[in-house]
Amino acid sequence: TRSTRPQRLLKAVKQHATRGDPQSVISAIDHFCRHREWAMNVGDEKGCILDSVVSELNPEKVLELGTYCGYSTVRIARLLPPGARLITLEFNPDYAVIARQVIAWAGIEDKVQLVEGASEDWIPRMKEHFGIETFDLVFLDHWKDHYLPDTKLMEGCGLLRKGTVLLADNVICPGVPDYLEYVRNSRSYKSCYFKSHLEYTRAEDGLEKSVFLG
Numbered sequence: 001t002r003s004t005r006p007q008r009l010l011k012a013v014k015q016h017a018t019r020g021d022p023q024s025v026i027s028a029i030d031h032f033c034r035h036r037e038w039a040m041n042v043g044d045e046k047g048c049i050l051d052s053v054v055s056e057l058n059p060e061k062v063l064e065l066g067t068y069c070g071y072s073t074v075r076i077a078r079l080l081p082p083g084a085r086l087i088t089l090e091f092n093p094d095y096a097v098i099a100r101q102v103i104a105w106a107g108i109e110d111k112v113q114l115v116e117g118a119s120e121d122w123i124p125r126m127k128e129h130f131g132i133e134t135f136d137l138v139f140l141d142h143w144k145d146h147y148l149p150d151t152k153l154m155e156g157c158g159l160l161r162k163g164t165v166l167l168a169d170n171v172i173c174p175g176v177p178d179y180l181e182y183v184r185n186s187r188s189y190k191s192c193y194f195k196s197h198l199e200y201t202r203a204e205d206g207l208e209k210s211v212f213l214g
């Protein structure tokens with residue numbers, strides 16, 4: 001049977017990236033998606049904005065919602081200080097299989113915990129299962145109608161503290177209107193928009209950075 005796009009993306013990583021070199025994995029995926037097959041990675045342009053937010057924050061505890069093939073997982077984990085941890089949630093087992101191999105190829109598996117399951121099931125279990133009190137950074141990049149309910153769930157589970165940063169992909173394309181309205185109008189967040197482009201295209205998209213005020 002025909003291979004899947006994530007399988008072809010992984011093949012491109014194994015062919016063109018150097019084991020243990022996260023930057024080469026990122027470049028191989030960006031090249032594949034720009035010149036072979038588009039895929040829904042945050043991409044190189046928005047990826048630079050993601051990099052700057054991570055570098056400025058220097059987070060110890062990071063949560064990623066929606067691993068897909070692990071592109072943003074590698075982008076984030078490569079910048080984390082020693083001892084810092086990234087937990088990434090992915091409920092599609094076929095994507096998880098690919099992402100684990102991309103993460104391993106990049107050589108950053110010691111910083112990453114890929115949990116196979118749904119965000120709504122695992123967010124309430126972060127404390128008792130992973131010993132996580134609160135997160136310093138959350139990267140939202142899963143199904144767009146899950147951004148708002150999962151944000152409210154994280155608030156309810158006490159996983160956000162004064163200063164926790166929520167960084168949301170695709171706030172313009174495909175768009176997350178209910179989430180945007182919430183974080184931009186709630187007194188609990190200081191929110192700002194980083195204008196960019198949809199990965200590998202000229203369409204507008206951007207990231208919304210929202211700091212939880214407690």
Ligand SMILES: Nc1ncnc2c1ncn2[C@@H]1O[C@H](/C=C/CNC(=O)c2cc([N+](=O)[O-])cc(O)c2O)[C@@H](O)[C@H]1O
Pocket residue numbers: 040041042065066067068069089090091092095117118119120141142143144146169170173174198199
């Ligand atoms: N509740 C949940 N728990 C765990 N994993 C979950 C989940 N909901 C979805 N996922 C996973 O997150 C990824 C979904 C991404 C949706 N992005 C998108 O739909 C998307 C679309 C475009 N686009 O169409 O241009 C561009 C983009 O950058 C995009 O991120 C998939 O790997 C999916 O299995």
Ligand SMILES: [Mg+2]
Pocket residue numbers: 040041042141169170
């Ligand atoms: Mg996205």
